[in-house]
Amino acid sequence: MTVTLSNTPVLTTERLTMRVPEMADFEPFCAFVCSDRVRYIGGGADKDRLHAWRAFAHITGHWPLRGFGTFVLVDKSSGAPVGSAGPWFPECWPEHELGWTIWAPEAEGKSFAHEALIALRRHAYADLGWTTAVSYIDPENARSIALAERLGCRLEQTAPTPFGDGQTLVYRHPSPAEVAA
Amino acid sequence: MIPTLTTERLTLRAPAMSDFDAYADFRASERASFVGGPNTRMESWQQFCAIAGQWVVRGYGRWIAADRETDEPLGVVGLHHPLEWPEPEIGWSMFAAGEGRGLAYEAALGARDYAYRTLGWTTVVSLIDPQNERSMALGARMGCRADGVFQHPVFGPLHIWRHPSPSELAA
Numbered sequence: 190m191t192v193t194l195s196n197t198p199v200l201t202t203e204r205l206t207m208r209v210p211e212m213a214d215f216e217p218f219c220a221f222v223c224s225d226r227v228r229y230i231g232g233g234a235d236k237d238r239l240h241a242w243r244a245f246a247h248i249t250g251h252w253p254l255r256g257f258g259t260f261v262l263v264d265k266s267s268g269a270p271v272g273s274a275g276p277w278f279p280e281c282w283p284e285h286e287l288g289w290t291i292w293a294p295e296a297e298g299k300s301f302a303h304e305a306l307i308a309l310r311r312h313a314y315a316d317l318g319w320t321t322a323v324s325y326i327d328p329e330n331a332r333s334i335a336l337a338e339r340l341g342c343r344l345e346q347t348a349p350t351p352f353g354d355g356q357t358l359v360y361r362h363p364s365p366a367e368v369a370a
Numbered sequence: 371m372i373p374t375l376t377t378e379r380l381t382l383r384a385p386a387m388s389d390f391d392a393y394a395d396f397r398a399s400e401r402a403s404f405v406g407g408p409n410t411r412m413e414s415w416q417q418f419c420a421i422a423g424q425w426v427v428r429g430y431g432r433w434i435a436a437d438r439e440t441d442e443p444l445g446v447v448g449l450h451h452p453l454e455w456p457e458p459e460i461g462w463s464m465f466a467a468g469e470g471r472g473l474a475y476e477a478a479l480g481a482r483d484y485a486y487r488t489l490g491w492t493t494v495v496s497l498i499d500p501q502n503e504r505s506m507a508l509g510a511r512m513g514c515r516a517d518g519v520f521q522h523p524v525f526g527p528l529h530i531w532r533h534p535s536p537s538e539l540a541a
Contacts, residue, residue, distance in 0.1 A: 192425040195371050212427050242453035247416045250423030254387055280390065280415035
């Protein structure tokens, strides 16, 4: 028996198809979570398949519970999943986030995340009705900071952070009106 | 997407956001001490998502056991199969509001029936902490017998209780 997430959107951009997670995404996701590429978002080489399994079930289960969630980014040319990104709102988040991760090192440096986020931000504003969005970024994650700036986000000093840790940077995305202008 | 079952007094259904507070209260309590808790609210959120997420990645999973009349969430019961488990198990956790009325037994029977009749499984186990006397009593009531020990990398030894097979139940 197969249980799939039903009535979920598929978004396409020039080079990407974005869809909900599937079982076949687990191995590439696991390779990512168990690598040091994840050091800024709670993963790392000290993490194992067990941790990756729980993280994968988390991003998958977020969909039916919230009615929205993280998309898997599939490279149209190869059919391979290269990352995940999109609307994210775990229980302890102060507000709606747009997140992004590129899983495979070979997929980095191609502006996939930028391409995805332009479409995903539009999805959050137009389809989900969000009126604002933030991205939470580790202060040492220079690549993600650069992407946030490229997306027009502004650093906010006073916005609440997940867990109130005060360590995470909060980048506020341009509003729906500003994006449309 | 997630099937719904009914038993005499319960609905076994997909988790919903409205169940989360009851689930988080359970995970934060000493009642969760045999199932990896107590947990913070964020840990509980990840585990709550994983209840729904396992259905997608495995094709089977656990339900919220809700009062059939009021829909109040009373526990989490069903086919639990994290990556490191030796095989799928019937798991049961009742919240305080669901205790003492034989509801875990009723829900676990429904889950076992689903595993055998709907999914066609020929065997199933339950993994029980050897200190968890109430769960061991339920395992015994369901006709399970001891079938070794699984050494969990974090939780330590969990006793494997094997349920009667479909043919044994039919006999």
